[in-house]
């Protein structure tokens with residue numbers, strides 16, 4: 465009897481897993497079609513031109529009509545686009561980009577913009593054999609090998625939060641004294657380590673009009689983009705960027721405030737980097753670290769954020785950190801206890817978790 469119950473339970477569990485895997489596959493494939501649509505400018509064309517037939521979309525975006533039609537039909541069945549009348553002949557149907565879809569997949573300034581996840585899936589493809597080799601040897605996969613898709617994805621993912629939340633909400637409410645210092649005279653000297661495409665650096669420069677900001681990143685193509693973004697934003701006279709490994713480079717001196725946004729867990733030598741930052745700050749200077757909002761401890765069942773972070777770790781962040789040897793081998797799921805340990809080893813005597821609520825991020829404040 466108990467065998468029957470067990471078999472029934474297993475059958476039910478298998479059915480649930482089959483549903484979950486199939487729907488996960490559907491979601492992953494649809495994310496890739498969204499990414500394709502963005503890379504080809506198809507959502508932008510729909511947003512600009514309004515309802516389009518496949519011929520009109522193809523002409524507006526400069527793509528082949530047959531492909532335009534397939535993509536439009538696929539996006540419609542995925543409930544991302546609206547069609548005027550599905551009963552019309554294929555070449556006469558007109559497709560529209562609904563406002564909610566635009567918000568999530570097309571509007572790169574929106575806090576709801578999640579299209580970059582598709583770019584993450586794409587960037588893993590070319591390095592997949594390297595990834596397998598790293599798992600066998602204990603080596604790593606350098607950040608640069610994930611290529612432009614990865615850099616673009618990272619930049620796009622955090623950009624809206626930096627431009628809309630970083631100064632006015634996160635710092636203003638979570639660290640009001642830092643917010644005040646950044647506004648005050650003499651101009652605050654600010655360091656942004658692991659700045660990537662510089663969206664945080666630019667956001668800080670725009671929010672604090674007299675602050676002087678230095679962005680540092682070990683990845684040269686990221687710094688090239690960061691310089692371009694600062695110039696386009698008109699803040700390049702107060703922002704400078706340096707290519708360098710933050711554990712080895714001279715970061716400068718007398719910074720009032722330093723930041724590391726979503727980068728400590730990627731570093732092979734986080735303690736050395738934190739120590740360098742501490743030495744680069746003036747007495748009484750502050751370091752704010754933004755990293756992943758994972759659980760305090762490992763648990764058998766993870767919430768979706770924990771699962772997302774572990775997935776990112778398995779495929780990207782851990783191998784990136786392991787590319788530098790010897791490595792701390794942190795991975796995306798850096799728990800507060802690990803961050804505290806790194807801070808202490810780097811010589812910071814003050815460590816606090818800031819009262820800033822965000823689905824993905826936790827904020828640490830380090831000082832002396």
Ligand SMILES: C[S@@+](CC[C@H](N)C(=O)[O-])C[C@H]1O[C@@H](n2cnc3c(N)ncnc32)[C@H](O)[C@@H]1O
Nearest residue numbers: 618622658659660681682683709710725726727
């Ligand atoms: C996940 S990305 C975050 C980029 C950016 N802060 C953001 O939030 O979009 C991590 C960045 O840290 C940089 N990085 C990693 N280790 C570094 C090191 N030791 N020194 C300087 N930059 C480093 C990488 O090149 C990458 O641009």
